[in-house]
Amino acid sequence: RKEVEQDPGPFNVPEGATVAFNCTYSNSASQSFFWYRQDCRKEPKLLMSVYSSGNEDGRFTAQLNRASQYISLLIRDSKLSDSATYLCTSGTYKYIFGTGTRLKVLA
Amino acid sequence: EPEVTQTPSHQVTQMGQEVILRCVPISNHLYFYWYRQILGQKVEFLVSFYNNEISEKSEIFDDQFSVERPDGSNFTLKIRSTKLEDSAMYFCASSGQGSAGYTFGSGTRLTVV
Numbered sequence: 001r002k003e004v005e006q007d008p009g010p011f012n013v014p015e016g017a018t019v020a021f022n023c024t025y026s027n028s029a030s031q032s033f034f035w036y037r038q039d040c041r042k043e044p045k046l047l048m049s050v051y052s053s054g055n056e057d058g059r060f061t062a063q064l065n066r067a068s069q070y071i072s073l074l075i076r077d078s079k080l081s082d083s084a085t086y087l088c089t090s091g092t093y094k095y096i097f098g099t100g101t102r103l104k105v106l107a
Numbered sequence: 108e109p110e111v112t113q114t115p116s117h118q119v120t121q122m123g124q125e126v127i128l129r130c131v132p133i134s135n136h137l138y139f140y141w142y143r144q145i146l147g148q149k150v151e152f153l154v155s156f157y158n159n160e161i162s163e164k165s166e167i168f169d170d171q172f173s174v175e176r177p178d179g180s181n182f183t184l185k186i187r188s189t190k191l192e193d194s195a196m197y198f199c200a201s202s203g204q205g206s207a208g209y210t211f212g213s214g215t216r217l218t219v220v
Contacts, residue, residue, distance in 0.1 A: 031206060032206045032207075032208075034208045036208075038150075041196075042213070042214075043198055043211040043212060043213050043214050044150060044198070044211050045211070046208040046209065046210070049208060087149075087150065092206065093138070093155065093157075093162065093163070093206065094140075094152055094155050094162075094163045095152070095209070096152060097142075097149055097150040097151075097152075098149065099148075099149040100149065
């Protein structure tokens with residue numbers, strides 16, 4: 001089983017839609033979890049941390065489910081500018097990235 | 108906003124040559140990392156560095172690779188004898204705490220011909 005698994009997509013959604021991504025991780029000892037956003041040929045940029053209690057930042061909500069070993073990202077009211085690849089990562093001191101989920105928001 | 112700086116942005120080298128990729132992490136950060144991303148593939152961990160020594164490395168980080176922090180600001184990745192399959196984007200990252208999210212540099216695109 002891969003350490004971090006994501007559906008590669010692409011997810012094609014209309015502007016204004018709500019979209020959710022899931023990510024599973026295999027290392028139950030992982031202590032930290034994050035979502036990153038990566039635009040084409042650019043570096044990953046930290047989007048948000050993920051906690052069991054949930055974490056909300058504007059239109060973005062992230063959640064961790066330790067029992068099932070998955071993390072999620074919910075994007076509400078999608079904008080064209082949200083089009084990117086979303087990477088989840090887990091680990092302790094060293095983070096393993098998933099392959100990323102491509103999101104295309106369509107006008 | 109503080110940033111991680113990488114140079115050069117693009118390097119072309121001949122197979123078998125040595126390359127050094129340079130990074131200036133955020134000044135008060137203590138943890139440093141190198142990752143690579145082959146075109147169209149995922150971001151892969153290479154090595155982590157803390158307190159002037161390697162704390163973890165992946166299977167990719169074999170004897171051809173080495174890292175150094177030669178002074179208080181630079182963090183370098185050296186590939187001794189490049190192979191075609193080393194062609195990738197190399198990202199440096201740093202964090203203030205081991206459990207904190209990283210800040211990545213904009214990357215060095217290495218092309219081995």
